[in-house]
Amino acid sequence: MSKDIFKELEKNIGELTSISESDRIVMLKNIQSMKNKKINVMITGATGCGKSSTINALFNTEKAKVGVGVDPETMSIEKYELDNLTLWDSPGLGDGKEKDNQHGKNIIDLLYKKDDSGNALIDLVLVILDGGSRDLGTSYKLINQVIIPALGDSAKDRILVAINQCDMAMKGRYFNYEENKPEPKLVEFLEDKVKSVKDRIKEATGVDIEPIYYSAGFKEEGMPQQRPYNLSKLLYFIVKHTPEEKRIHIAQNMTKEEEMLKDDDRLIDYNKKVKESFLGSIVKSVSKGASVGADIGGSIGSIFGSAGKAIGSAIGGAIGAIGGFIGGLFGW
Numbered sequence: 085m086s087k088d089i090f091k092e093l094e095k096n097i098g099e100l101t102s103i104s105e106s107d108r109i110v111m112l113k114n115i116q117s118m119k120n121k122k123i124n125v126m127i128t129g130a131t132g133c134g135k136s137s138t139i140n141a142l143f144n145t146e147k148a149k150v151g152v153g154v155d156p157e158t159m160s161i162e163k164y165e166l167d168n169l170t171l172w173d174s175p176g177l178g179d180g181k182e183k184d185n186q187h188g189k190n191i192i193d194l195l196y197k198k199d200d201s202g203n204a205l206i207d208l209v210l211v212i213l214d215g216g217s218r219d220l221g222t223s224y225k226l227i228n229q230v231i232i233p234a235l236g237d238s239a240k241d242r243i244l245v246a247i248n249q250c251d252m253a254m255k256g257r258y259f260n261y262e263e264n265k266p267e268p269k270l271v272e273f274l275e276d277k278v279k280s281v282k283d284r285i286k287e288a289t290g291v292d293i294e295p296i297y298y299s300a301g302f303k304e305e306g307m308p309q310q311r312p313y314n315l316s317k318l319l320y321f322i323v324k325h326t327p328e329e330k331r332i333h334i335a336q337n338m339t340k341e342e343e344m345l346k347d348d349d350r351l352i353d354y355n356k357k358v359k360e361s362f363l364g365s366i367v368k369s370v371s372k373g374a375s376v377g378a379d380i381g382g383s384i385g386s387i388f389g390s391a392g393k394a395i396g397s398a399i400g401g402a403i404g405a406i407g408g409f410i411g412g413l414f415g416w
Contacts, residue, residue, distance in 0.1 A: 089336050090119045093370065107374040114370050121168060123330040124205050125322075128174040128191060128231075129212035130222055134248040135173055137300040138212060139164065141312050141344055142319060143171065143337050160190055166337040172206070177230075178222035188230045195234040208325050209235070209243045213281065215274075215297060216252035220281070228288040239291050244325060245281060246318055247297040250274055264311050264347045271349075296321060301344075316345040316354035323358050328365040335362045 093115050097108060127135050139145055145164055164171040174191055177184040197205040209231055213223050232239045250266065251259040258270035266274060274297045281295045298314035323334055339345070345355055 089332060090115060093366075097370070103374070110372075110374040111370050114372055114374075118329060118332055118366075118369050119168075121330050121333065122170065122199070123168065123207050123326065123333045124170045124172065124199075126172040126174055126191070126194065126206050126209045127212065128176050128209065128226065129248075130176040130178040130214060130217075130226075133176070133212045133214040133217075133223075134300050134302075135212055137302050138210075138246075138248060138318075139171055139173065141300045141315055142322075142339060143169075145171075160187065161194065167333060169333045169337050176211075176223065177226045184222075188226070191226075191230055192234045195231070204238070204242075207242065207327060207330065208322065210322065211243065211245045213245065213247045213295075215247045215249040215277070215299075216255070224284055224288070227285055232285075232289045232291055239289070240293070241325060243291075243293060244321055245285070245293050245295040246321075247274070247277060247281065247295060248300055250297040250313065251299045253277065253297075261310075264313055266313075294321075311347055312344055314348045316348045316358070317351075319345065320354040320358050320361075323361045329369050331362055331365040332369070335366075 094112060097103075097111050097115065100108070103111070127139060129135055143164070143166060145166070160175060162173040164173065172194065174194070175183075175187045177187060179187070195204070195206055195209070199205045211223070211227055211231065213220055227243070227245065231243060235242050247253075250270075251261070253274055254270055258267040258273075259265075260267055278295045278297060282293060285291060285293050296314065296317055298318045299310075299312055300315065301310040301312040319338060323331055326334055348354055
């Protein structure tokens with residue numbers, strides 16, 4: 085993204101003539117509060133499940149500051165720092181008993197960490213399964229015996245399970261690489277796999293999870309990028325499970341390459357839902373405590389271009405129009 089959402093928000097709120105000065109002050113303070121929020125996402129899974137390719141596909145990691153945790157319990161966990169979004173790339177299980185014990189302890193320690201306000205540091209855990217693997221025993225152990233117990237009562241809202249490399253679920257058969265989508269026989273197989281994963285987790289923990297399947301795509305040196313499949317659905321689920329006041333940091337750092345988010349199962353329009361979610365959360369956060377007029381939503385939405393303005397204006401009520409000016413940042 086070439087522009088900074090927060091600067092654009094401040095600029096446009098500063099120039100609005102349809103709000104009172106007191107509302108302008110409230111809204112500018114709200115923008116500053118949003119800017120100071122931090123979001124932490126843990127991404128974990130067994131070796132070879134595609135954590136790195138997923139991170140690279142979803143986010144602008146080329147500009148990420150890469151490092152490791154400074155505390156002993158996070159030394160084996162790599163960090164990607166993208167402005168106020170931190171991605172914690174943690175090894176999963178399956179590397180031998182001794183390493184598994186250490187990885188499990190590191191994950192639990194990180195999930196128990198608190199931020200400066202005393203809240204859980206990790207907002208969301210994304211567990212990636214290898215769609216091409218028949219043996220998911222270590223992944224179930226990671227989810228059922230390590231992550232869900234550490235998350236406690238908030239597990240349902242803070243864990244996502246995603247099956248990567250869906251194109252390889254039947255060893256590459258029944259995936260139409262030309263059209264970049266699974267054929268009906270593979271779709272049926274993948275839906276059965278999703279149900280099996282959901283049932284296994286529910287039976288072991290009592291927690292209802294809605295796994296999804298996708299392919300992060302890959303890029304080998306000298307070769308063209310294979311387009312992801314269902315990446316837009318994965319992004320939609322991530323945004324849905326992110327606290328509203330922090331979603332703007334996902335928007336700031338997500339991929340802006342339309343080709344990466346083009347192909348999905350089309351059950352719903354995931355890209356539109358993601359945009360509506362971003363705009364809705366920004367409108368709500370910016371206008372909190374302000375008695376804004378009906379044109380505010382469209383003004384904010386316009387940052388996202390004409391489509392963003394239309395979405396922002398439709399978000400609803402007196403603050404609906406705030407959506408209008410954010411779109412140019414994304415080319416919506």
